[in-house]
Amino acid sequence: MDTYPLLDTITSPEQLRSLSVAELKQLSQELRAFLLASVARTGGHLAANLGTVELTIAVHHVFNTPEDFLVWDVGHQSYAHKILTGRRGGMDKLRIKDGLAGFPKRDESPYDTFGVGHSSTSISAALGMALGARQLGQERKAIAVIGDGAMTAGMAFEAMNHAGDEKADLLVILNDNNMSISPNVGAMNRYLASLLTGPLYSGVREGSKKVLDRMPPMREFMRRAEEHVKGMIVPGTLFEELGFNYYGPVDGHDVAGLVKVLRNLHALEGPLLLHVVTKKGFGYEPAEQDPCAYHGVGSFDPEQGLVSKPNKKPSSPTYTEVFGQWLCDQAMADERLVAITPAMREGSGLVSYAERFPDRYHDVGIAEQHALTLAGGLACTGVKPVVAIYSTFLQRGYDQLVHDIALQKLPVLFAIDRAGVVGPDGPTHAGSFDISFMRCLPNMVIMTPADENECRRMLTTGYLLDQPAAVRYPRGKGPGVAPESGLLPLPVGKAEMRRNGKEVAILAFGAPLTISLEVGERLNATVVNMRFVKPLDTQLIQELAEQHNLLVTVEDNVVAGGAGSAVAEYLHQQGIMVSMLHLGLPDRFQGQGSREELLEDAGLTANAIAEAIELRLQGKTCATGPASIISDQTGKL
Ligand SMILES: Cc1ncc(C[n+]2csc(CCOP(=O)(O)OP(=O)(O)O)c2C)c(N)n1
Ligand SMILES: CC(=O)[C@@H](O)[C@H](O)COP(=O)(O)O
Numbered sequence: 001m002d003t004y005p006l007l008d009t010i011t012s013p014e015q016l017r018s019l020s021v022a023e024l025k026q027l028s029q030e031l032r033a034f035l036l037a038s039v040a041r042t043g044g045h046l047a048a049n050l051g052t053v054e055l056t057i058a059v060h061h062v063f064n065t066p067e068d069f070l071v072w073d074v075g076h077q078s079y080a081h082k083i084l085t086g087r088r089g090g091m092d093k094l095r096i097k098d099g100l101a102g103f104p105k106r107d108e109s110p111y112d113t114f115g116v117g118h119s120s121t122s123i124s125a126a127l128g129m130a131l132g133a134r135q136l137g138q139e140r141k142a143i144a145v146i147g148d149g150a151m152t153a154g155m156a157f158e159a160m161n162h163a164g165d166e167k168a169d170l171l172v173i174l175n176d177n178n179m180s181i182s183p184n185v186g187a188m189n190r191y192l193a194s195l196l197t198g199p200l201y202s203g204v205r206e207g208s209k210k211v212l213d214r215m216p217p218m219r220e221f222m223r224r225a226e227e228h229v230k231g232m233i234v235p236g237t238l239f240e241e242l243g244f245n246y247y248g249p250v251d252g253h254d255v256a257g258l259v260k261v262l263r264n265l266h267a268l269e270g271p272l273l274l275h276v277v278t279k280k281g282f283g284y285e286p287a288e289q290d291p292c293a294y295h296g297v298g299s300f301d302p303e304q305g306l307v308s309k310p311n312k313k314p315s316s317p318t319y320t321e322v323f324g325q326w327l328c329d330q331a332m333a334d335e336r337l338v339a340i341t342p343a344m345r346e347g348s349g350l351v352s353y354a355e356r357f358p359d360r361y362h363d364v365g366i367a368e369q370h371a372l373t374l375a376g377g378l379a380c381t382g383v384k385p386v387v388a389i390y391s392t393f394l395q396r397g398y399d400q401l402v403h404d405i406a407l408q409k410l411p412v413l414f415a416i417d418r419a420g421v422v423g424p425d426g427p428t429h430a431g432s433f434d435i436s437f438m439r440c441l442p443n444m445v446i447m448t449p450a451d452e453n454e455c456r457r458m459l460t461t462g463y464l465l466d467q468p469a470a471v472r473y474p475r476g477k478g479p480g481v482a483p484e485s486g487l488l489p490l491p492v493g494k495a496e497m498r499r500n501g502k503e504v505a506i507l508a509f510g511a512p513l514t515i516s517l518e519v520g521e522r523l524n525a526t527v528v529n530m531r532f533v534k535p536l537d538t539q540l541i542q543e544l545a546e547q548h549n550l551l552v553t554v555e556d557n558v559v560a561g562g563a564g565s566a567v568a569e570y571l572h573q574q575g576i577m578v579s580m581l582h583l584g585l586p587d588r589f590q591g592q593g594s595r596e597e598l599l600e601d602a603g604l605t606a607n608a609i610a611e612a613i614e615l616r617l618q619g620k621t622c623a624t625g626p627a628s629i630i631s632d633q634t635g636k637l
């Protein structure tokens with residue numbers, strides 16, 4: 001029996017447009033069932049996708065995509081969109097090396113109008129498309145679909161502020177499921193909730209029908225819009241103050257209702273905001289009950305749901321867990337500690353801390369810029385802020401790091417998770433650049449732990465300093481060095497000699513120390529655990545340069561401007577001539593895949609490093625090997 005008879009006939013949104021409402025309902029059911037089965041096999045962002053099935057179908061049914069621009073915010077909810085736009089066959093390779101991306105990607109399909117992954121960009125991008133079309137005299141609609149979590153970011157409001165002023169032809173669909181990854185936070189979230197409890201909206205399931213019943217006939221609808229009557233259903237919303245006509249709230253799981261509302265909105269011009277209410281995980285009971293656990297999943301059996309595997313033997317903690325434990329211990333020891341997360345409580349290892357120290361915990365929403373400046377302000381009072389943040393999301397707070405923290409030498413500790421090679425989320429979530437963009441900043445101390453215990457000790461070290469400090473560590477587990485229980489700092493700027501060898505010295509920064517030691521054994525090379533990118537252990541570097549013919553730096557950051565560059569700069573400044581080989585991430589954006597695959601691609605394996613060194617010793621470069629830059633200060637080669 002064919003499980004997906006209608007879905008099987010759909011290879012492009014064009015075919016959706018001729019379906020009846022009854023067929024759209026059937027399609028919703030089939031698509032949801034397909035999504036569940038597919039993501040349960042591959043893993044991925046499940047709950048958000050289950051919640052946007054009807055919305056995706058309705059938007060593609062009503063609008064003329066890809067001629068009309070549809071922009072998804074974050075894009076973690078775009079799987080139904082991928083399936084309906086001819087990529088169903090690729091779902092088996094979702095987020096796998098060389099497979100379908102987990103987010104919209106411009107070179108994957110013309111329906112993916114904008115590359116996303118980081119949140120709250122959709123309104124700006126769709127506004128750009130609306131204004132571009134206007135400038136070119138094109139009749140094209142622009143639609144941004146943004147979640148309530150993504151709506152907490154400043155960027156979304158910067159775009160709304162501009163769109164309202166431009167009177168641009170833009171439809172913003174606010175997909176409100178009252179969830180970010182964890183429960184959504186903030187006054188904006190409370191405001192959205194208040195719109196749902198308004199007198200004319202009494203419950204999600206009934207609500208859509210009521211909204212539609214109250215929708216005036218088309219002519220009246222248009223007249224009201226033209227006159228910019230404030231709020232058809234809920235009078236005087238914040239969005240209207242920003243220049244948008246607000247419609248809703250409507251039931252985002254009622255595909256017939258959605259189609260009707262969207263058709264009406266299609267006929268209107270100017271900035272419009274449609275407030276759609278959905279349930280994260282809709283249609284799959286375990287995900288509805290625990291949308292946070294089902295936000296991002298590995299493969300699982302949908303019959304059983306997610307089950308925690310019985311602990312065969314005590315396993316070593318992930319770096320995230322090491323941080324979470326350290327944070328609780330340090331908070332117990334020092335009541336000045338305060339922790340900040342920009343909406344990443346689970347991923348950053350803060351669940352236990354948030355429960356135990358609620359008064360010293362701030363989830364600021366998806367607001368990295370604010371998170372950093374808030375930390376700066378807190379530091380001015382004498383409390384001790386710790387910002388837990390992914391490397392990739394720290395990029396959004398760069399000016400705040402420079403201007404609000406480093407320049408003022410404020411003692412803020414950054415616990416930077418997902419640094420280096422990350423995995424299936426691909427280039428949008430890679431942590432390739434943080435060493436480069438932090439090490440150029442005066443006043444910063446930057447640490448790269450090579451194991452779990454060192455991570456804990458570096459966190460203590462950074463916490464005790466009277467200046468900004470960062471500890472950057474990778475996703476997942478380290479080599480398994482159990483963290484000590486105390487709160488012991490390390491000497492600042494001191495590297496650790498791990499192996500004495502001849503001719504070649506390998507200077508490893510962070511996670512690549514393990515493979516560097518392997519290479520050291522093979523080649524009888526000296527191996528140093530550098531620990532600090534800033535300040536560097538310059539005395540040791542000088543000695544290594546004097547005692548070896550070749551210095552090899554290894555890091556899981558881009559080679560450009562990375563830790564190896566710092567070593568080279570120092571030696572150049574001192575006029576010390578030595579051959580160098582810099583190994584690290586190449587000058588391209590990371591792909592998607594497992595961490596192992598991506599490390600292999602980057603040449604960050606023991607084999608590739610050994611090969612690169614041997615070739616270098618023979619005076620050759622490695623064509624297929626690691627991303628290397630050779631700086632030969634001797635002029636001999
Ligand atoms: C700048 C940035 N910060 C954090 C994240 C991590 N992140 C991805 S999805 C998400 C929650 C988004 O919530 P919402 O927009 O409401 O979408 P939902 O998952 O509820 O559908 C977060 C915090 C991100 N992708 N980008
Ligand atoms: C879409 C998004 O930005 C997050 O859900 C991210 O995928 C989480 O990554 P981790 O799984 O590494 O926490």
Ligand SMILES: [Mg+2]
Nearest residue numbers: 147148149179
């Ligand atoms: Mg949400």
